[in-house]
Amino acid sequence: MDPSIIGYVGFAVLLALIALGVPIGLAMAAIGIVGSYILTGFTATVAQVGMNAWEESTDFILIALPMFVLMGQLVFHLRLAEDLYDAVQKWLGRLPGGMAITAVVASAVFGAVTGVSSASVATMGAMTMPEMRRYKYDEALASGSIAAAGTLAILIPPSVLMIVYGIWTETSIGALFIAGMIPGILLTLAFAILIYVRCWLRPEMGPIGPRYSWRERFGSLRKLLPIIAIFFVVIGGIYVGAFTPTEASAIGVIGVLIVGLFMRRLNAACFKDSLIDTGTTTGMIFAIIIGGHLIGRFLVLTDVTSGLVTWIGDSGLNRYVILSLFVLMYLVLGALLDVWGMLILTLPFVFPVMMSLKFDPVWFGIFVVLMTELALITPPVGINVYVMHGIAPEVGLTTIFRGTLPFVFVILAFVSLITVFPQIVLWLPSVSMR
Amino acid sequence: MTLENADSGSRTIAAIRTFHYAVNVATLALSAVVIGTDVVLRYVFNAPLSWGIEATSLLLLVMVFGSLPYVWERGGHIRMELIYSHLNGVPRVFADVATALSGGLFSAALCFEMLRTFPGMRARHEGAENLGVPFWPFAVFVAVIAGLMTLQFVVFAVHSLVRGRG
Amino acid sequence: RADEDIAARTKAARDYVEGKLKVPEYKITYDGPPITVRFSSFVAATVPLWTSYRGAFKQLEKESKGKLIVKEYPGGVLHAMTDGFKAVRSGVTDMTQCYASYQPTSFNLMNGTGNSGLFPDAVVGAVVAAKIYPKYMKKEYENIGVYLARTSMTPAYNLVSKKPIHQLEDLKGMKIRAVGGVQAEQMRAVGALPVFLSTPEAYTGFQRGTVDGVVAHDAAFVSFRTAEVAKNWADLKFATVELDYCMRKEFYDGLPKDLKVVFYNWLQRWNLVDAQLWFETYAAIAREKIEAQGIEMVKLAPVERERILGAMGKVDDQWTAKMEAKGLPAKAMMQDIKRLVAEDSKKSWNELFMETVNNPVQGLVD
Numbered sequence: 001m002d003p004s005i006i007g008y009v010g011f012a013v014l015l016a017l018i019a020l021g022v023p024i025g026l027a028m029a030a031i032g033i034v035g036s037y038i039l040t041g042f043t044a045t046v047a048q049v050g051m052n053a054w055e056e057s058t059d060f061i062l063i064a065l066p067m068f069v070l071m072g073q074l075v076f077h078l079r080l081a082e083d084l085y086d087a088v089q090k091w092l093g094r095l096p097g098g099m100a101i102t103a104v105v106a107s108a109v110f111g112a113v114t115g116v117s118s119a120s121v122a123t124m125g126a127m128t129m130p131e132m133r134r135y136k137y138d139e140a141l142a143s144g145s146i147a148a149a150g151t152l153a154i155l156i157p158p159s160v161l162m163i164v165y166g167i168w169t170e171t172s173i174g175a176l177f178i179a180g181m182i183p184g185i186l187l188t189l190a191f192a193i194l195i196y197v198r199c200w201l202r203p204e205m206g207p208i209g210p211r212y213s214w215r216e217r218f219g220s221l222r223k224l225l226p227i228i229a230i231f232f233v234v235i236g237g238i239y240v241g242a243f244t245p246t247e248a249s250a251i252g253v254i255g256v257l258i259v260g261l262f263m264r265r266l267n268a269a270c271f272k273d274s275l276i277d278t279g280t281t282t283g284m285i286f287a288i289i290i291g292g293h294l295i296g297r298f299l300v301l302t303d304v305t306s307g308l309v310t311w312i313g314d315s316g317l318n319r320y321v322i323l324s325l326f327v328l329m330y331l332v333l334g335a336l337l338d339v340w341g342m343l344i345l346t347l348p349f350v351f352p353v354m355m356s357l358k359f360d361p362v363w364f365g366i367f368v369v370l371m372t373e374l375a376l377i378t379p380p381v382g383i384n385v386y387v388m389h390g391i392a393p394e395v396g397l398t399t400i401f402r403g404t405l406p407f408v409f410v411i412l413a414f415v416s417l418i419t420v421f422p423q424i425v426l427w428l429p430s431v432s433m434r
Numbered sequence: 435m436t437l438e439n440a441d442s443g444s445r446t447i448a449a450i451r452t453f454h455y456a457v458n459v460a461t462l463a464l465s466a467v468v469i470g471t472d473v474v475l476r477y478v479f480n481a482p483l484s485w486g487i488e489a490t491s492l493l494l495l496v497m498v499f500g501s502l503p504y505v506w507e508r509g510g511h512i513r514m515e516l517i518y519s520h521l522n523g524v525p526r527v528f529a530d531v532a533t534a535l536s537g538g539l540f541s542a543a544l545c546f547e548m549l550r551t552f553p554g555m556r557a558r559h560e561g562a563e564n565l566g567v568p569f570w571p572f573a574v575f576v577a578v579i580a581g582l583m584t585l586q587f588v589v590f591a592v593h594s595l596v597r598g599r600g
Numbered sequence: 601r602a603d604e605d606i607a608a609r610t611k612a613a614r615d616y617v618e619g620k621l622k623v624p625e626y627k628i629t630y631d632g633p634p635i636t637v638r639f640s641s642f643v644a645a646t647v648p649l650w651t652s653y654r655g656a657f658k659q660l661e662k663e664s665k666g667k668l669i670v671k672e673y674p675g676g677v678l679h680a681m682t683d684g685f686k687a688v689r690s691g692v693t694d695m696t697q698c699y700a701s702y703q704p705t706s707f708n709l710m711n712g713t714g715n716s717g718l719f720p721d722a723v724v725g726a727v728v729a730a731k732i733y734p735k736y737m738k739k740e741y742e743n744i745g746v747y748l749a750r751t752s753m754t755p756a757y758n759l760v761s762k763k764p765i766h767q768l769e770d771l772k773g774m775k776i777r778a779v780g781g782v783q784a785e786q787m788r789a790v791g792a793l794p795v796f797l798s799t800p801e802a803y804t805g806f807q808r809g810t811v812d813g814v815v816a817h818d819a820a821f822v823s824f825r826t827a828e829v830a831k832n833w834a835d836l837k838f839a840t841v842e843l844d845y846c847m848r849k850e851f852y853d854g855l856p857k858d859l860k861v862v863f864y865n866w867l868q869r870w871n872l873v874d875a876q877l878w879f880e881t882y883a884a885i886a887r888e889k890i891e892a893q894g895i896e897m898v899k900l901a902p903v904e905r906e907r908i909l910g911a912m913g914k915v916d917d918q919w920t921a922k923m924e925a926k927g928l929p930a931k932a933m934m935q936d937i938k939r940l941v942a943e944d945s946k947k948s949w950n951e952l953f954m955e956t957v958n959n960p961v962q963g964l965v966d
């Protein structure tokens with residue numbers, strides 16, 4: 001049989017398994033194993049399983065993954081996230097849709113101390129959803145805002161996705177981190193404006209929150225200090241060369257622990273809960289990374305994605321047309337696949353094409369992050385939406401997906417913006433990284 | 435969750451949870467300490483560690499595989515529940531068996547491969563150069579965990595088949 | 601000009617990949633379907649190394665009368681870089697990079713080619729490494745469960761830094777990014793502090809001052825962009841790194857007899873093509889680029905290089921003693937290397953290429 005047919009069948013069965021509710025990491029691994037077995041036999045297949053499991057879980061740089069998860073967990077369990085929400089809410093709560101805007105801005109700030117999108121949704125969702133329900137916010141708007149705002153965590157440094165992109169494409173992770181800052185702030189602003197406009201047009205969607213005095217507002221700022229301090233230690237330490245972005249993750253954890261000790265909030269229970277949750281999240285993410293690698297190794301042999309990418313790359317089309325085709329491709333793949341599966345399948349082929357078209361590797365890294373953000377909130381496979389649903393089970397998946405849809409358009413518009421003005425991405429690294 | 439009704443089951447879950455916690459305390463705390471020490475030694479005392487990266491990499495391996503059994507017990511794997519949550523009877527059993535087969539295929543293959551390769555790793559002296567630690571005990575650790583995971587998937591498949599019939 | 605010079609020095613290799621060099625013709629009796637050689641590499645298809653690869657692959661197809669065709673898997677799509685040995689052993693690929701430095705604890709004498717001041721350049725390095733392989737290294741390399749496809753050696757390693765290096769004392773206390781155990785020891789021997797940084801972090805680490813210097817061959821300074829953030833370059837030329845390729849036993853053993861000869865001889869031509877058209881050519885281009893960026897190019901005084909190599913020599917002596925204690929002929933190997941290097945350094949790169957074409961080293965594989 002033609003390998004490409006085996007590839008398409010593999011794709012179809014994968015989708016069927018995912019639709020059926022088979023955990024995504026396990027489904028990808030299984031298809032990868034069966035497909036490799038058909039194409040390369042038993043020995044090569046079990047070797048692939050062993051190699052990928054070993055290689056991914058001993059990659060030093062990926063230690064940043066559990067560390068940045070743990071950092072977020074500690075920030076949550078030490079109630080620093082609560083302080084953060086409280087402070088932001090006192091300032092922005094009175095705007096139309098103010099609670100949802102608060103969720104977006106607080107997620108962005110939280111994103112500055114974690115590198116994992118689902119961690120951000122889980123943390124901010126648990127805090128902001130009950131508040132918004134109390135004020136009778138539109139359910140789609142409320143849950144969609146949180147799910148979408150969670151994606152800011154991988155655009156605003158530190159970012160696990162940028163780390164992995166940097167490894168695979170040999171792009172400077174430090175430059176990627178710096179490059180994500182301005183787009184992160186602009187996209188946060190764009191999300192907030194979207195909510196503002198929608199609630200200004202239809203006030204019943206997002207009623208305004210309670211009033212606070214200026215004294216209370218300024219008083220609340222003090223509570224932001226620990227999080228800001230941690231952010232500056234982490235990013236500042238990378239900047240002055242005290243440590244690398246990977247090492248920064250461990251320094252961040254130590255920093256949060258010290259803050260917790262000083263605030264007398266650190267106790268055995270919250271430490272224990274943080275560690276258990278971190279282990280679970282880490283195991284879950286690695287299952288997907290390893291599964292994603294296995295299906296990627298199989299699909300490579302079928303020439304399915306390389307064929308598509310080569311076809312696009314060789315088409316002789318204008319570089320912007322090719323870029324748009326890749327956006328389309330990522331929208332489709334991102335709808336169906338998990339982030340890691342999507343990147344393993346495409347990056348080795350798309351990256352060389354983009355480089356030959358003279359796109360900057362750092363700029364393309366931010367582009368990939370934005371494509372990933374879309375994947376996280378588009379149906380049927382949108383991890384952030386699942387996590388949101390996990391936190392608020394009474395809000396249906398369809399409702400949340402309806403809520404994320406406007407944000408999808410904002411992200412797409414933002415991709416156009418950075419394509420027309422690449423300086424938005426490249427200016428800060430160019431001035432700060434010399 | 436898979437063994438929620440059986441008494442021995444809840445003891446198993448408790449054991450897996452304790453193991454999970456112990457592994458994560460050890461690996462997460464040690465990694466943070468090793469990296470933090472390396473940074474301080476290098477930046478402040480100009481005396482970098484040579485084995486920091488190797489040690490942290492192996493700790494990560496232990497962390498990941500030490501966590502996987504609990505991730506499964508606790509239903510921590512990401513899945514699409516849109517259809518699954520509405521499934522009953524035979525379709526539900528079908529979905530669960532597909533899950534068990536998928537996971538079992540992976541864990542059995544991993545267990546097999548680690549058992550197959552660890553003697554070679556040992557014979558060829560594969561190990562961390564600067565840390566001076568051989569790799570093969572870690573391969574055995576992964577094999578044991580993968581074996582345990584295979585068992586978990588088998589138990590899950592049997593339970594869902596029994597439940598589906600009843 | 602350096603690029604004209606390098607073009608003249610590598611003319612034979614250039615003619616070879618363009619099909620203009622006269623090479624002995626083979627009589628091929630195999631008339632089955634073309635055989636595919638799966639070649640995988642962690643190197644991305646965008647790196648010019650692939651241009652050199654493809655030039656050689658075309659000649660293989662020609663020399664085998666279309667019976668040996670390479671299928672390319674660039675960018676690490678089949679397996680991770682450090683899984684070369686495993687991937688070949690288990691049949692995931694037929695041929696890939698299998699560096700002894702991936703698992704130095706598995707090797708003994710093979711680790712010795714990284715000793716200081718042995719090889720002047722990539723071309724002599726590749727030739728001499730092949731010549732000593734059958735006697736000293738074959739056993740331990742094949743012990744891993746693969747055949748050697750070809751030896752390969754980097755150009756000499758130099759240093760980029762943020763302060764100029766003119767003498768041994770300037771290296772004292774410098775934090776230098778090291779990749780392997782041997783190089784870390786060499787750095788310590790000259791009073792520098794080896795720092796282990798993973799590859800993706802080397803650039804940021806150097807730029808932000810986590811390390812003060814990076815050692816590599818000159819082409820790598822450009823492809824990993826470390827040169828962009830450097831202020832000084834110094835021609836330490838303290839060591840080279842052996843980067844061998846291995847192939848699957850069953851694949852090679854299963855080739856028809858006539859194609860086996862074609863493939864074996866071609867592998868060594870390919871070896872010199874890479875040494876000349878990739879390593880040394882791009883090292884020369886890189887030096888021009890680095891200089892054009894306004895980086896200070898320090899050429900060490902011979903007496904200062906001698907002092908640096910002298911300090912590093914202690915590490916080599918310790919290594920030799922350790923090997924001899926294990927009953928391994930490290931002393932004899934070092935003497936053979938030095939003798940062969942002296943002989944082959946007298947020949948031009950073009951002469952070495954023709955020697956490889958007409959009289960390839962025998963006994964790399966039985």
Ligand code: NA
Pocket residue numbers: 111112113114115116152153154155156157158159
């Ligand atoms: Na972040």
Ligand code: NA
Pocket residue numbers: 334335336337374375376377378379380381382383
């Ligand atoms: Na999606």
